[in-house]
Structure formats: C-alpha cells, structure tokens
Amino acid sequence: MSFFSMTKTLIKSIFHGPYTVKYPLEKKESFPASRGRIEINIQDCIFCGLCARRCPTGAINIEKAESRWSINRLRCIQCSYCSEVCPKKCLKMSNNYTAPSFENVEDEYCNARVPDNKENNRNIAGAC
Amino acid sequence: MGKETVIPFGPQHPVLPEPIHLDLVLEDETVVEAIPSIGYIHRGLEKLVEKKDFQQYTYVAERICGICSFMHGMGYCMSVESIMGVQIPERAEFLRTIWAELSRLHSHMLWLGLLADALGFESLFMHSWRLREQILDIFEETTSGRVIFSVCDIGGVRKDIDSETLKKINSILDGFEQEVSEITKVFLNDSSVILRTQGLGVLSQQAAFDLGAVGPMARASGIDIDMRKSGYAAYGRLKMEPILETAGDCYARTSVRIKEVFQSLDLIRQCIALIPEGEIKVKVMGNPKGEYFTRLEQPRGEVLYYVKANGTKFLDRVRVRTPTFANIPALLETLKGCQLADVPVLILTIDPCISCTER
Numbered sequence A: 001m002s003f004f005s006m007t008k009t010l011i012k013s014i015f016h017g018p019y020t021v022k023y024p025l026e027k028k029e030s031f032p033a034s035r036g037r038i039e040i041n042i043q044d045c046i047f048c049g050l051c052a053r054r055c056p057t058g059a060i061n062i063e064k065a066e067s068r069w070s071i072n073r074l075r076c077i078q079c080s081y082c083s084e085v086c087p088k089k090c091l092k093m094s095n096n097y098t099a100p101s102f103e104n105v106e107d108e109y110c111n112a113r114v115p116d117n118k119e120n121n122r123n124i125a126g127a128c
Numbered sequence B: 001m002g003k004e005t006v007i008p009f010g011p012q013h014p015v016l017p018e019p020i021h022l023d024l025v026l027e028d029e030t031v032v033e034a035i036p037s038i039g040y041i042h043r044g045l046e047k048l049v050e051k052k053d054f055q056q057y058t059y060v061a062e063r064i065c066g067i068c069s070f071m072h073g074m075g076y077c078m079s080v081e082s083i084m085g086v087q088i089p090e091r092a093e094f095l096r097t098i099w100a101e102l103s104r105l106h107s108h109m110l111w112l113g114l115l116a117d118a119l120g121f122e123s124l125f126m127h128s129w130r131l132r133e134q135i136l137d138i139f140e141e142t143t144s145g146r147v148i149f150s151v152c153d154i155g156g157v158r159k160d161i162d163s164e165t166l167k168k169i170n171s172i173l174d175g176f177e178q179e180v181s182e183i184t185k186v187f188l189n190d191s192s193v194i195l196r197t198q199g200l201g202v203l204s205q206q207a208a209f210d211l212g213a214v215g216p217m218a219r220a221s222g223i224d225i226d227m228r229k230s231g232y233a234a235y236g237r238l239k240m241e242p243i244l245e246t247a248g249d250c251y252a253r254t255s256v257r258i259k260e261v262f263q264s265l266d267l268i269r270q271c272i273a274l275i276p277e278g279e280i281k282v283k284v285m286g287n288p289k290g291e292y293f294t295r296l297e298q299p300r301g302e303v304l305y306y307v308k309a310n311g312t313k314f315l316d317r318v319r320v321r322t323p324t325f326a327n328i329p330a331l332l333e334t335l336k337g338c339q340l341a342d343v344p345v346l347i348l349t350i351d352p353c354i355s356c357t358e359r
C-alpha cells in the first residue's frame, strides 16, 4: 500500500499544461482517412441507383427520370458503403464532419442532361 | 433483524453510463437482495435483420455496442463467412486481431476511468481517459472511425494498414505503455483505492461457475476461460495465456483487467511482427444458407453469435448473447450482503454494457 502513488503523474501534468485543444481557437486537424460528409460529383453520376440500393439506412434517393440524386444527411451513418460500390467513383467521403443541421431536409443535386450539348450540360449541372 | 426497505437504484444514476434499474432490498445499510430490471434501451436490432440484407447488417451489428463495436462486427462477419465457407486472407485475420486488441485496450482504459470515477478519484479518471484518447486516435487514423469503425466486412476487412503506420502504432504503444504503467500502479497500490476494492464483492470460483460468469469476472475468480485460446482470427498463431486471479473480489477484477491491458499490448506487437503481406479481402458471391454459432472474447467476456440463413439475402435470425447479460446473475450474487455505499463500485466491476445487453 502506498499513499502518494499518484503524485508523480500529477506533478508531470502540472508542468505539461493542458492536454486538451482549445477549440475553437485551436483546431484539431482530422486525419486524412477520417469519415465525414458524402460528396457527389454529379456530372459523372449515371443514376444507376446502386448507392441507394446498398445504403443501409436508405439515406439516398434517386429520381432517374429527373436526373436527381438526393441525400438525407441526418440519416447517413457515414459508413462509406455507397462510395465503395459506385461504379463511376463519383461519390467521395470528405474528412470533415457534417455541419450541424437545423432541419431535416434532403440535399438535392441535379444533372439535367442534354444529350448532344456537353457544354450546356456542364452549365446546367449544379444549378439546382 | 431490522426493517426491510426498498431503494430504487437507477436507471439514472451518476455512476451508470447506461440505464439499468435495480431494486435494492436493504436491512439498515446492508443489501439483502437486488432485483434487476432492464428494458430501457431496447432498440430491436435483432429484428432489423428482416429488413436489411446480410451485407448491410454488418453495419447494424457493429452498432449493437459503442465500445466493443469492432468485435460485434467481427463476430457477425465470422458467422456469415463460416456459413458461406469463405476463408478470409491471412492479412485480414491479423488486421482483425490488431483492431480487436486495440478495442480491448480502449475498453479497459474506459473502464478504469469509470472505476476511478465511481471511487471519487477524479484525477485518476481523467488520466485514464487521456491515455485512451491515444488509442482512439490510432483507430481514427487506421479505420476512419473513433468508436464505430465500419471496417470489418464479410470476406475480410475494408482498410489496410501500411507498414509505416504499423511502425508508428508500435511507437505510440511504447509511450502508452510507459504512461499506463504509472497509472495502473495507482489502481493496484494506492491505499485509498485498495480500501474500496479489496475484499469487496467476493465471488467464489464455484459460484462464478454455477452462475455462468464470463470474461474478467470469471477469470478473477480463478476460472480458466478465455475464448481467444480457441484460436479464432490470428490468435492461434500468437502466444498468450489467460490471466487469472483467485481472490474473486473487486481488486482481483481490477487487477485482471490491468494485466489484460499489458497482454493486449503484447498481442498487438506480436501481430505487427508476424503480419504477412497480401490481400485483405476476398470477393463473396451468392447468399448464405445454414446456421452457425461463433464464440468470441470481448473486453467484457465471451459473446455468442448465432446466425441462421435461408439462402436468400435476408437472414432468418441473428441472436447475440452478450457478456454483460451473462454476468448479471453473478453481479446479483456479489451484491448480497454488501453496504449500500459499495453498490456503485460493485456494479461497475462487471463492466456493464446495457445497450448491448438489450440490443
């Protein structure tokens, strides 16, 4: 039995200073591999629907006829299964946390394809 | 004989990280009986298997528990792989073992912190959790998640750890070991901690056996039971002996867990030395048909996974028997005859995880 077994650790801590990060003044960088928000490059999406079928929480909705891809960010559990199965590799998981949300809405991305006018297609994409 | 009083303990109580309710029947300050009731955080995850296909269910399985999340995913994947006759690559076995042992480290550090908190030793609690943060950072760097990893998959694992990172993990663990050995000395030698734990809640070997205790709870009473000895994943290729104590009191349970922290460090180092190069995943085709039982050693003890599949992509049944559930009868036994003030420490020494008990 001893009485002062903690003293060494405590003295070390006094000289070390705080171990915590003073957020928001100081920010802890996420690791490159950290999980975060799902980002889509809508121009490459072919609306195959694979991501929506595989998503375990049903967070993704696809309207093929209207070329619309939407995600409910509050449902997403950040498993990155969708980005793994996407045949066009247009889904990517960024390493930033999803920003806080105030309402339960779906983020929509459209790509109104105009078959023989690629230039026009690019302009329309991302407009909604 | 004094008058009997019933004092409700929980579901909300400062020492309980999760809700469990106990009706404590007291005579003066002594507990004569404890009647548990659970059911506050049942989420119906076993039923969900009817709605999610067997691959999606991997993500559900690891959400059964926030602390042993990796091993829940692993138990489920191992069951489905065995039904389908899939042999996963050797590298994946080793990676799973590394992550499983890291989980044990972070779970035991969390528990040590909670024990210190229950004893009222706040600075010890904070130092234990500060050290745990290093393990969580290793997790975030290698698996992308801090507590829910989504890295175990049917057929292997989804992420590899390159040799640079393995070296880095080794050096982080060296520093961790040094610091943790200072902290654990306090748990084992400090007089104020010993006064609260030694001789408290003695569970004899026979009682532990009869009541079906598992994990550190059983090992602290001298029962030689550790599923890792059965050699699943890469454990068959590693050298390890179960850690046993004989006293069966709270001090023995603390000591078993502390020694397991060092054992896990040793196992991770062995894995890093032995890990072969190669693939990390095999492609899984078709649907499972059949049934299988898997037994794994989680930080809290042995978990059973039963999976029954019918040849479609939806499984018939998944059943999980978690270690806390198995340890509750033993807890009730140790509570008999203790003082009311010791109840929080006793409840903590089984390392209760209620959300996986109720699923």
Ligand code: SF4
Binding pocket: A040, A044, A045, A046, A047, A048, A049, A050, A051, A052, A062, A085, A086, A087, A088, A089, A090, A091
């Ligand atoms: S899987 Fe990829 S290409 Fe297919 S719909 Fe989803 S995002 Fe688009």
Ligand code: SF4
Binding pocket: A038, A054, A055, A056, A057, A058, A059, A060, A071, A075, A076, A077, A078, A079, A080, A081, A082, A083
């Ligand atoms: S990360 Fe997972 S939960 Fe989120 S949208 Fe993709 S598949 Fe669905």
